[in-house]
Amino acid sequence: MRHIEEKLSTPIKYECDVLVAGGGFGGISAALAAAREGKSVILTDRGFILGGLATAGLVTIYLPLCDGFGRQVSFGLAEELFRLSVSECCNGKRGFANWIACDDKTKRGEGFPRFEADFNPQIFAILAEQRLVSLGVKLLYGTVAVAVNKSGDRITEVIAENKSGRFAISASSVVDATGDADIAFYSGVPTKSFGQGNVLAAWYYSNTGENGYRLHTLGASDVPDEEQAKGKKASARLVDRRFSGLDGEEISEMCILSHAATLSDLRKRRESDPSIEPTTIATIPQLRMTRRIDGEYTLGTDEMHKRFDDSIGMVSDWRKRGPVYEVPFRTLYSGAVKNLIMAGRCTSVTDGMWDIMRVIPCCAITGEAAGIAAAISSDFTLLDVTELQKKLVSHGGVLHENDIKT
Numbered sequence: 584m585r586h587i588e589e590k591l592s593t594p595i596k597y598e599c600d601v602l603v604a605g606g607g608f609g610g611i612s613a614a615l616a617a618a619r620e621g622k623s624v625i626l627t628d629r630g631f632i633l634g635g636l637a638t639a640g641l642v643t644i645y646l647p648l649c650d651g652f653g654r655q656v657s658f659g660l661a662e663e664l665f666r667l668s669v670s671e672c673c674n675g676k677r678g679f680a681n682w683i684a685c686d687d688k689t690k691r692g693e694g695f696p697r698f699e700a701d702f703n704p705q706i707f708a709i710l711a712e713q714r715l716v717s718l719g720v721k722l723l724y725g726t727v728a729v730a731v732n733k734s735g736d737r738i739t740e741v742i743a744e745n746k747s748g749r750f751a752i753s754a755s756s757v758v759d760a761t762g763d764a765d766i767a768f769y770s771g772v773p774t775k776s777f778g779q780g781n782v783l784a785a786w787y788y789s790n791t792g793e794n795g796y797r798l799h800t801l802g803a804s805d806v807p808d809e810e811q812a813k814g815k816k817a818s819a820r821l822v823d824r825r826f827s828g829l830d831g832e833e834i835s836e837m838c839i840l841s842h843a844a845t846l847s848d849l850r851k852r853r854e855s856d857p858s859i860e861p862t863t864i865a866t867i868p869q870l871r872m873t874r875r876i877d878g879e880y881t882l883g884t885d886e887m888h889k890r891f892d893d894s895i896g897m898v899s900d901w902r903k904r905g906p907v908y909e910v911p912f913r914t915l916y917s918g919a920v921k922n923l924i925m926a927g928r929c930t931s932v933t934d935g936m937w938d939i940m941r942v943i944p945c946c947a948i949t950g951e952a953a954g955i956a957a958a959i960s961s962d963f964t965l966l967d968v969t970e971l972q973k974k975l976v977s978h979g980g981v982l983h984e985n986d987i988k989t
């Protein structure tokens with residue numbers, strides 16, 4: 584391949600305390616948490632709507648905050664954003680009736696829907712935007728983080744591009760909420776990609792006279808190799824191909840296949856219901872797991888019910904009732920770059936655990952901790968974890984399984 588040499592002189596257009604790259608659930612949570620600590624926060628997203636996969640990707644099922652046996656395990660911003668997501672738009676499905684609309688605790692355990700809900704992506708995106716703007720967060724849409732400038736083991740600026748051109752944002756701490764660990768990768772932090780690759784997904788909404796507004800979840804889920812080795816069977820795939828999500832050409836091919844699968848599904852449905860119309864298709868690639876950091880600690884599926892002194896909150900397993908994991912702060916950063924922290928689906932976990940940690944409530948848990956950490960420190964290897972934990976608890980967080988009040 585031929586190369587050209589570019590000569591660049593990049594203006595430092597913005598300065599802030601905390602820069603959040605990526606505005607999915609990880610980034611929204613991080614920006615909210617950092618702004619509530621009184622810091623100046625800039626959030627950049629390559630798209631033009633907040634929520635990432637959960638809104639532009641039409642993944643509108645807020646998976647459980649509970650363990651499936653009646654105990655809520657995820658709190659803080661994971662719960663605040665859950666309530667925001669259903670505040671103006673609940674269609675009453677899943678756990679709304681027994682967890683949100685009714686206090687009867689006898690209706691929350693086994694045999695009942697879990698603490699989860701369907702939400703409307705457009706309303707959530709606007710409500711989240713208004714909440715961030717009201718806290719003074721500067722939102723830069725259509726702004727892709729493309730590189731970093733470093734001094735030793737610290738990021739001094741993140742380089743971004745948007746309609747105005749190429750510019751730098753200087754920040755004391757940086758939260759990587761890109762979902763793909765882009766900033767970590769640009770900074771030279773050790774990363775790992777998802778060995779198994781992603782199956783094709785094509786989630787879309789339709790409307791019909793008969794069935795109303797409806798989500799279709801083609802390529803609904805995958806089973807990690809780790810679980811398949813234990814005998815769990817994966818469902819049929821839309822195409823016999825997997826996607827890393829880290830190659831521009833491959834992502835484009837994946838989107839084209841996803842669009843084709845949508846149209847073909849729609850045509851099939853039209854045979855029995857001629858009134859069906861697609862109302863929304865995803866405007867972001869529906870990739871579950873791509874790249875993550877290889878951080879100070881890597882959490883695995885066998886560590887359920889284990890106490891971690893540096894826990895920043897808990898998550899459950901959306902796939903089955905029972906397992907609860909405390910999330911160690913050390914899964915959010917690598918000592919290789921001192922002022923960079925991860926939020927959302929790119930923290931340090933094994934491939935099997937990734938399938939648990941990638942979902943919405945978990946992204947909010949890591950996002951909130953990353954945002955507060957970025958507000959109180961710019962060297963995560965030296966951060967006083969007790970101070971971070973105190974702040975998380977003061978905002979409603981619960982850190983250890985033993986601390987859950989039943």
Ligand SMILES: Cc1cc2nc3c(=O)[nH]c(=O)nc-3n(C[C@H](O)[C@H](O)[C@H](O)COP(=O)(O)OP(=O)(O)OC[C@H]3O[C@@H](n4cnc5c(N)ncnc54)[C@H](O)[C@@H]3O)c2cc1C
Pocket residue numbers: 604605606607608609610627628629630633634635636637640642643644645646726727728729760761762763765784785786802803867868869870871926927928929941942943944946
């Ligand atoms: C098909 C599918 C089904 C799923 N089903 C569910 C489900 O039912 N329930 C559930 O809870 N979870 C589900 N998930 C997982 C969940 O939706 C996501 O993992 C989660 O929303 C990720 O949040 P995030 O903030 O980490 O990342 P993302 O939502 O990916 O957000 C990252 C954001 O960063 C932006 N960005 C990326 N790179 C850059 C860059 N370089 N510069 C600037 N901005 C950038 C993107 O535009 C995006 O807005 C599903 C995922 C998929 C793909």
